[in-house]
Structure formats: structure tokens, C-alpha cells
Amino acid sequence: MQLTTREIDILQHTFLDYRSTEDFIQNPLVLHRAQGLYCWDTAGKRYFDAIGGVFVALLGHGHPRVMAAMREQMERMTFAPPLHGIADVTLDFVEKLGSVCPGDLRYVNPFSGGSEAVESAFKFARQYFKQSGHPGKYKFISRYSSYHGGTFGGMSASGTGERKAKFEPQMPGFLKVFPPTFYRDQFASWEEANRFAAQSVEDVIVAEGPETVAGFIVEPIGNTGGIITPTSEYFQLLRDICTRHNVLLIFDEVITGFAKTGHMFAAQTFGVTPDILCVGKGISSGAVPLGAMVAREDLAEAFRGSSADGKFFAHGHTFAGNPLACAVGIAVIDEILEKDLCAKAVRLGAYLARRLQDLQKLGIVREIRGKGILLGVELVRDTASMAPFPELGIALKRTALRNGLILRIDPTWFAVAPPLIAEESDLDEMCGLIEKSIREALDEARDECPNTHCSTVANRGR
Numbered sequence: 001m002q003l004t005t006r007e008i009d010i011l012q013h014t015f016l017d018y019r020s021t022e023d024f025i026q027n028p029l030v031l032h033r034a035q036g037l038y039c040w041d042t043a044g045k046r047y048f049d050a051i052g053g054v055f056v057a058l059l060g061h062g063h064p065r066v067m068a069a070m071r072e073q074m075e076r077m078t079f080a081p082p083l084h085g086i087a088d089v090t091l092d093f094v095e096k097l098g099s100v101c102p103g104d105l106r107y108v109n110p111f112s113g114g115s116e117a118v119e120s121a122f123k124f125a126r127q128y129f130k131q132s133g134h135p136g137k138y139k140f141i142s143r144y145s146s147y148h149g150g151t152f153g154g155m156s157a158s159g160t161g162e163r164k165a166k167f168e169p170q171m172p173g174f175l176k177v178f179p180p181t182f183y184r185d186q187f188a189s190w191e192e193a194n195r196f197a198a199q200s201v202e203d204v205i206v207a208e209g210p211e212t213v214a215g216f217i218v219e220p221i222g223n224t225g226g227i228i229t230p231t232s233e234y235f236q237l238l239r240d241i242c243t244r245h246n247v248l249l250i251f252d253e254v255i256t257g258f259a260k261t262g263h264m265f266a267a268q269t270f271g272v273t274p275d276i277l278c279v280g281k282g283i284s285s286g287a288v289p290l291g292a293m294v295a296r297e298d299l300a301e302a303f304r305g306s307s308a309d310g311k312f313f314a315h316g317h318t319f320a321g322n323p324l325a326c327a328v329g330i331a332v333i334d335e336i337l338e339k340d341l342c343a344k345a346v347r348l349g350a351y352l353a354r355r356l357q358d359l360q361k362l363g364i365v366r367e368i369r370g371k372g373i374l375l376g377v378e379l380v381r382d383t384a385s386m387a388p389f390p391e392l393g394i395a396l397k398r399t400a401l402r403n404g405l406i407l408r409i410d411p412t413w414f415a416v417a418p419p420l421i422a423e424e425s426d427l428d429e430m431c432g433l434i435e436k437s438i439r440e441a442l443d444e445a446r447d448e449c450p451n452t453h454c455s456t457v458a459n460r461g462r
């Protein structure tokens with residue numbers, strides 16, 4: 001799309017998330033409206049939103065049920081003052097979200113997004129241990145290649161180097177282990193790499209001293225590392241390790257929550273119940289900012305008592321539990337349950353995985369991974385060398401937008417998570433756009449790539 005002089009001027013007076021304004025101006029996207037599976041830019045060009053914004057619009061944009069719930073709540077009340085009261089609809093949301101969480105995860109704190117949910121989990125865990133006889137437990141372990149938010153705690157737990165190096169030193173007490181992908185070429189099987197990665201968590205806990213470690217936070221499927229999808233055994237091992245050392249297992253389900261992986265939460269997909277769950281993104285299908293932290297009910301016992309005891313959770317945000325957001329959250333959960341969207345994610349996901357497998361004919365796909373409709377495709381220079389091919393991902397960012405397609409693209413992989421209102425025919429349209437964009441990106445990458453071998457790859461499977 002072409003930016004106006006006014007748009008360029010305004011863009012130069014703001015910051016964009018994790019990217020350079022100058023690069024954005026070269027390959028811009030200024031959106032004006034969105035409906036269902038599509039967004040339109042200011043020039044009226046339509047884009048297939050293959051990622052629901054950014055793993056957010058899981059019911060598509062402007063879902064009628066969500067819009068109706070918002071309108072109804074908007075007429076009644078849009079804000080309740082947190083220090084003096086709580087909205088009735090916030091109580092309904094707490095009950096509703098608690099009712100769909102696994103195990104005895106019933107203690108719900110609504111917030112305005114994923115980072116707030118993650119920060120709250122860290123504060124909750126530290127205060128819990130202080131008030132339950134283990135005041136020395138304060139450290140958190142997380143994984144390299146992870147992303148847990150843009151705030152200081154979330155960033156300190158995140159393992160994406162380039163996003164945090166600028167802000168060092170990070171908060172003390174945050175330690176890292178590698179995800180299973182780091183070890184995959186060092187072991188004969190993926191299962192063994194997963195076992196080793198899980199064992200490394202226990203090794204760090206023991207080396208640090210279990211009496212100092214409060215929690216281990218993990219995305220069940222790691223987006224920033226390229227849709228890292230461990231085995232179920234990995235999570236079972238983590239569950240056992242955390243229980244053994246009285247370390248809270250925190251699942252960051254900001255991306256994986258709400259039906260995408262075939263269950264309400266990826267915790268159920270992998271068959272493991274964490275002690276704390278952090279959610280965001282899809283919980284509002286993108287209509288309003290909403291997130292939540294959900295904790296095991298018995299952990300909340302440590303916070304009971306009168307104000308004079310000072311045991312209450314010393315945490316809050318002005319917009320936490322906002323009535324409008326809570327009305328939306330209830331509508332989204334009801335829609336998932338009534339339309340059985342978890343089952344639909346399994347059915348659509350199987351179809352989508354088969355369609356993405358077709359890309360193998362291009363000879364540049366190392367692996368397709370993920371669960372349900374949350375899938376990632378790892379791109380390589382060729383399947384003989386499995387060498388990374390970052391020029392391809394960079395070119396794909398341009399060609400996808402040119403072809404009216406919104407994906408999550410990294411230089412070495414791309415991800416899709418189409419809204420659950422899609423049908424097979426929509427996925428055909430989406431996969432057609434993906435293949436066209438990859439072929440064009442291969443041509444462009446070949447032009448930029450001095451290695452003539454790239455041109456062979458570009459023509460493969462035509």
C-alpha cells in the first residue's frame with residue numbers, strides 16, 4: 001500500500017511494536033476496518049487475516065455475539081472503581097473462566113492483557129511463598145527463545161535476546177534453560193531431546209537450591225522460537241519436577257489458550273495441569289484488551305484473612321476486571337462452548353496441516369508443527385542441508401502483504417492460526433495465498449542471494 005505524506009509524518013511521531021518505523025514505511029500496513037476473516041487497509045485493499053491479528057481474533061473480527069455483548073454492557077456500565085467496588089459482570093466472568101479451566105484452577109484475577117497476567121503470576125508466586133513458610137523462594141526459571149511480555153518482569157523471563165539486551169541489567173532472580181528445539185540435532189530422537197530439556201530444568205533447580213526457586217514459566221507452544229511444540233512427556237516430566245521441588249508450574253497460555261490447540265487450554269491438549277495459568281489475546285477475540293491470571297484454588301488460602309492481617313494479594317490495575325472487557329470474555333467463552341470450537345479446531349487443524357504439507361514440494365520446508373489450528377512452518381534453504389534461509393522469510397513479509405495475506409513471519413519460519421469461524425474452503429483460499437507468496441518470495445530471495453542454488457529451489461514443484 002502507498003502511504004500519504006500525512007501518514008508518514010504521523011508515523012514518524014510514534015513508535016511501532018518491536019520494529020523500525022523506517023522499515024515499516026517501506027512495507028506499511030495501515031488498517032481501516034476488519035470483519036470476519038478479513039481486514040481492509042485505508043486504500044480499501046482486502047487482506048486474509050491468517051493469524052487472527054496476532055493470535056487474537058479467534059472468532060474472527062467483529063463477531064456478532066461479541067459485538068452484542070459489548071453494546072449491551074456499554075449501555076449499562078463501562079467502568080467500576082477497583083478500590084471501592086467490583087462490577088457484577090466481573091464476578092460473572094470470574095465464575096465463567098474458572099468453570100472452564102483445568103483441575104482446580106479456579107482463583108481468577110482479570111487483567112488487561114498478557115503482560116499484566118504474567119507480572120501478576122510472578123507477584124502472586126512470590127507473595128504466596130512468603131506467606132506459606134518459604135520466604136526464600138523467589139527465583140523464576142524460564143526458557144531461551146520464549147516471550148512473556150513487554151513489561152520488566154515479563155521481559156526478564158523472556159528469552160529473546162535482541163528484545164532485551166537494550167534494557168540490561170534485567171531483574172535479578174530470573175534464570176534460563178533451553179527449550180527442546182535447542183537439543184534436537186544432538187539426540188537421535190525428538191523424544192530424547194525433550195527428556196534432556198526437561199531434566200535440565202531439574203538440574204538448574206537443584207543447582208540453585210530448591211528453597212530459592214518459586215516458579216518455572218513456559219509457553220506450552222512457544223511462538224517466538226518458531227511454534228516450538230514439545231512432547232506431552234516433556235510437560236509431564238516438568239509437572240513431576242515442579243511438584244518434587246515445590247516449584248510452581250506456570251503455563252503462559254496467552255497464545256495457546258481458548259480452543260486453538262483443540263482444547264480450551266493447551267494444558268488439556270498436553271494432559272498436564274499447571275499451578276498457575278496466564279491468559280490473554282484470544283480471550284476477547286480482539287474486541288477489547290483482556291487477560292487473566294488463574295491460580296490453583298488452594299494456593300489462595302495463603303492470602304485469606306482480614307485487611308489487618310495484610311495477607312491479601314498486594315496487586316491491582318485501574319482497568320483490571322473492566323466490565324466491558326469481562327462482558328466480552330463471557331461471550332467468547334460461551335461461543336466456544338456452544339459451537340464446540342475445540343472440536344472444530346481439531347478438524348480444521350488436521351485439514352490445514354495436510355494443506356501446509358503440500359508446501360513440501362517446494363523443497364524448503366523442514367517441519368510443520370503445532371497443535372490444532374496453531375501451526376508453524378519452518379523454512380530452510382533446502383531439505384538436504386536444512387540450512388536456515390533468512391532471506392526467504394524476509395522476502396515473504398513483502399510478498400504476503402502484496403498478495404493480501406497477514407501471517408506471523410520470522411526470517412526462518414511463519415505461523416498461522418486462522419479464526420475458528422473459517423471453513424475448509426477458506427483455508428484453501430488462505431493456503432493458495434501462502435503458496436503464491438512463498439513462490440514469489442523465493443524468486444525475490446534468489447535475486448538477493450548470490451548462491452545460484454537458490455534459483456533451483458524457486459522453480460521446484462511448479
Ligand SMILES: Cc1ncc(COP(=O)(O)O)c(C=O)c1O
Pocket residue numbers: 112113114115116118147148149150219223252253254255280281
Ligand atoms: C506467550 C505470551 N505471553 C505474554 C504476552 C504479552 O501479552 P500482551 O502483549 O497482551 O501484554 C505475549 C504477547 O505476545 C505472548 O505471546
